[in-house]
Amino acid sequence: MKKARTMKLSLPIEEYMNPGHLACQGCGATLAMRYVLKALGQKTVLCIPACCWSVIDGPFPYSCLDVPIFHCAFETAAASASGVKAGLEMVGDKETTVVAWAGDGGTFDIGIQALSGAAERNDNIIYVCYDNEAYMNTGIQRSSATPYGAWTTTTPVKHFKDQPKKDIVAIMAAHRIPYLATASVAYPEDLFRKMKKAKEIKGTRFFHIFAPCPTGWRSRPEDTIKLARLAVQTCYFPLFEVEWGEKYTINIKPKEKKPVVDYLRLQGRFSHLTEKEIELIQAGIDRQWHRLLRLASEREKLSVGGE
Amino acid sequence: MKNKKRKAEKIIFNSEKDMPITPMSLGSMAFNLTGSWRNIRPLIDLNNCLQCGICWKFCPDAAIVIENEFPVIDYDYCKGCGLCAEECPAKCITMEEEVK
Structure with a gap:
């Protein structure tokens, strides 16, 4: 060892997620949890429905997190979180942040009506969806978050999924909730900043966190962050935030938009795709990205001309 | 290690009466030494370390701790995913075959 320079860490050193958990090697969901808890701190309650995280946390009577967790039924993440928040407010606790922490199955498919209800009531909760694009812990079944062209055990190579991914962010933006953001485990500082910001806002806040899954995506565990x-x-998963369903802000604009084939070729679940299908995927991404740019630039025009 | 805040022991209930009325967690998963899952072992060459903290930041198992301003791998828990070696900007982490 040589220099004794002080290390400058970009995130706080406090750890609320302990080692010893049951996640696969190179899991993206554990990273998401680690960063979110670093931002929210000790005064947090989590409501976790059936998802990878209800397994990762460990069996009764153990837990790998230093914050309380309420394990709830699959479809009730948002409803349980609303209930926990209402209960805490009844006993006079106004500080504690209540987080519903669900996977993509519990958000896009099974939990969407409870989520929509909570967003409509504007309950004071944070809803986090960590998206690994299939039902991973039950054995990689297709969900409505699975993208076009992907292999899963229920969409085999001969009949790969030919529907596009559901646009959950647009659905939540249509609820006009106070804050909504997408985040990625590869940009923890961005995720940390957004979570800190969301903590100060009242009302339903929604996070869509991109969490690669080496097991289900058939990728190498060390490629999680690269993916x-x-x-x-x-621009497959752009990072942006939306306030009140209207104010779109793009947080990270890539200087040079890379072709999507770079991303697809690292994953075994896309290995069967032909040039033609990749072109279709690229066209879909371009369309989504232009739509997002338009929404963000309209807002800029409004703030210049209108105020 | 400062990671181990709670008891790192297995909890054994001798009878039903020992169990809590509401099913709640009583202990930490720290007794579960996931280091045994590892096939490849990361080794940090501290002479080339830039002290950037990127390996610490991207460890999915929180198995890299900062001690005396340098990253130290906790081999009790490291599952050997290789993320730290892939993301290290100085490429000073190498993955070596685990000898069992």
Whole structure:
């Protein structure tokens, strides 16, 4: 060892997620939890429905997190969180942040009506959806978050999924909730800043966190961060925030938009795709990205001309 | 290690009466030494370390701790995913075959 320079860490050193958990090697969901808890701190309650995290946390009577967790039924993440928040307010606790922490199955498919209800009531909760694009812990079944062209055990190579991914962010933006953001585990500082910001806002806040899954995506465990970064750089998963369903702000605009094939070729679940299908995926991404740019620039025009 | 805040022991209930009325967690998962899952072992060459903290930041197992301003790998828990070696900007982490 040589220099004794002080280390400058970009995130706080406090750890609320302990080692010893049951996640696969290179799991993106654990990283998401680690960063979110670093931002929210000790005064947090989590409501976790059936998802990877209800397994990762460990069996009864153990837990790998230093914050209380309420394990709830699959479809009730948002409803349980609303209930926990109402209960805490009844006993006079106004500080504690209540977080509903669900996977993409519990958000896009099974929990969407409870989520929509909570967003409509504007309950004071943070809803986090960590998206690994299939039902991973039950054995990689297709969900409505699975993208076009992907292999899963229920969409085999011969009949790969030919529907696009559901646009959950647009659905939540249509609820006109106070704050909504997408985040990625490859940009922890961005995720940390948004979570800190969301903590100060009252009302329903929604987070869509991109969490690669090496097991289900058939990628190498060491590529987790590389994949998450490529997803942002190819505009497959852009990072932006929406306030009140109208104010779109793009947080990270890639200088040079990379072709999506760079991202697809690292994953075994896309290995069967032909040139033609990749072109279709690229066209879909371009369309989504232009739509997002338009929404963000309209807001800029409004703030210049209108105020 | 400062990671181990709670008891790192297995909890054994001798009878039903020992169990809590509401099913709640009583202990930490720290007794579960996930280091045994590892096939490849990360080794940090501290002479080339830039002290950037990127390996610490991207460890999914929180198995890299900062001690005396340098990253130290906790081999009790490291699952050997290789993320730290892939993301290290100085490329000073190497993955070596685990000898069992």
